[in-house]
Amino acid sequence: MMSWMTFDLNDKGAWCEEGRKLEDKFVEERRFNDVEVRMNPAKEQDIFTYDMRITMPCDLKTITTPWIYSERMFGIPPTYAISINRKDLRRYYQLYPNIIIILDVQYPDYQATHWTDMDRLRIFVKSGKVPLHKYQTRVDDTQGNAKDSYIFDVRWFPVLR
DSSP states (O other), X not given: OXXXXXXXXXXXXXXXXXXXXXXXXXXXXOOBTTBEEEEOXXXXXXXXXXXXXXXXXXXXXXXXXXXXXXXXXXXXOTTTXXXXXXXXXXXXXXXXXXXXXXXEEEETTEEEEEEEEHHHHHHHHHHTOSOEEEOGGGTTOOSOOOSEEEEEEGGGSOBOO
């Protein structure tokens, strides 16, 4: 590995070569829970393209029913209000800390696919910005249904393009 002092700081070719060595070393040596990092195959033809590809666990939440009273209840317009069960989040935090959640919103007046990670969800929940809705009809549920859900504004999450 070169030190920045051992070559011309304006020698782009040397920087690219050194960067590639560091990328290869990173892919070879670093390991993560449930996450695979590998070189971008397109890098062979274009050294200036992005360096790596990453494979992570993900879960799909298909959301088709708007919360018609969400604005009154939570201050979030029905077009953008989504729920994620608290028990699902607890399970993800515990078992899959690196999971990505894909939020496929298919409302009559809004269709988009957003994504989030567990850290972003945790920050929103801890901020107190996210209301917790308790399902009155599930108080005595014994079938495993979630008894409560956090209500998020889907616009807080990036769109998957």
